[in-house]
Amino acid sequence: MTASAPLLVPGLRSLAPAYHGILCDVWGVLHNGVSAFEQAHQALASFRREAGGTVVLITNAPRPNAPIREQLAGFGVPLEAYDDIVTSGDVTRDLLHANAGAKLLHIGPERDLPLYDETGVVLASEEDAELISCTGLFDDENETPDDYRDRLSILAKRGLTMICANPDIVVERGDRLIWCAGALARLYEDLGGTVSILGKPHAPIYKAAVERLEAIRGGPVDPQKILAVGDGLPTDIRGAVSQDLDVLFITGGIHAADFGATDDPDEHLVLRRLAEEGLRARAAVPRLIW
Known part of the structure; x- marks a missing residue:
């Protein structure tokens, strides 16, 4: 051109x-x-x-x-x-495989749980987690990233790495903008946490x-x-x-x-x-x- x-x-x-x-x-x-x-x-x-x-x-x-x-x-x-x-x-699963055996905290809706099938990670509570995987907000129709600020601040202070399975900040759902995992990952970094992202960009x-x-x-x-x-x-x-x-x-x-x-x-x-x-x-x- x-x-x-x-x-x-x-x-x-x-x-x-x-x-x-x-x-x-x-x-x-x-x-x-x-x-x-x-x-x-x-x-x-x-x-x-x-x-x-x-x-x-x-x-x-x-x-x-x-x-x-x-x-x-x-x-x-x-x-x-x-x-x-x-x-x-798909690419996040490769990283999860590399962390097989780790106790993992899932942040996101239940529909995303197939992400962990046969990866070897063990789903755990916030108290026991060694690693975080974020696929989105639990209720993306009603929640905002700020609802997670206190929870993420505690996790960041513990030094847990967050794997962000969806780097998007927002997407359109019909005529509405819906917050995605990337927004929580950005907040987590702002709070001093470490984030690993494999999707676009x-x-x-x-x-x-x-x-x-x-x-x-x-x-x-x-x-x-x-x-x-x-x-x-x-x-x-x-x-x-x-x-x-x-x-x-x-x-x-x-x-x-x-x-x-x-x-x-x-x-x-x-x-x-x-x-x-x-x-x-x-x-x-x-x-x-x-």
Whole structure:
């Protein structure tokens, strides 16, 4: 892309010939936590069918990928839209395996407990814990990070490391913003605690996703032929840029209010925000469409 080329493009079709693979975010791009964006999954299916490309979904969901497949199917996202999924939970499980036998405090909803299956860690109380794993808030509909301040302060003073299984600070659920594990991890660090994070924007999840992409395609893929698609500046975009991947920025996601009308963003505002964050994008669209 030349410096004078427009950032906003009509859709994925205009970029597709330049890429062999896509690493695509899920929440905010394919669905909003309540319903799927039909044009988004149709765009990915078209990339696979018409451009011969490979799609690996890359998400900060703190669970293994099997429940995410079920969730996507429930939203109506067809298997034709993607080849595989790599989650923050998948890469977090590797770290949990390395701590087999440790007494672990789980902070997060019960739905995330499958994360620990067959990892060898032992779920424990706050008093007995040697390690913390945070997948979110216990009740993300009603609680805020500040509700955890006293509890986290005590744990930080004990010197316990927190494994953050979902680096997202907030996500959209329908028309609401919901706090995620990343918000608790940030608070824990502010209180003096140590945090280990493997999901976006950190390298381990990208390494795992590229390995899956290459396994599916049957050989090495030039990083310049991989396009990352996402809506979150501190996670999706920063992570992709840190791995020197081209980015398709979905402006109508979590940052939509910053760019004017959701479906007609002001390109100048988008470019200014990217520059302020020290980030870049190959192109941008309000919503993922073909």
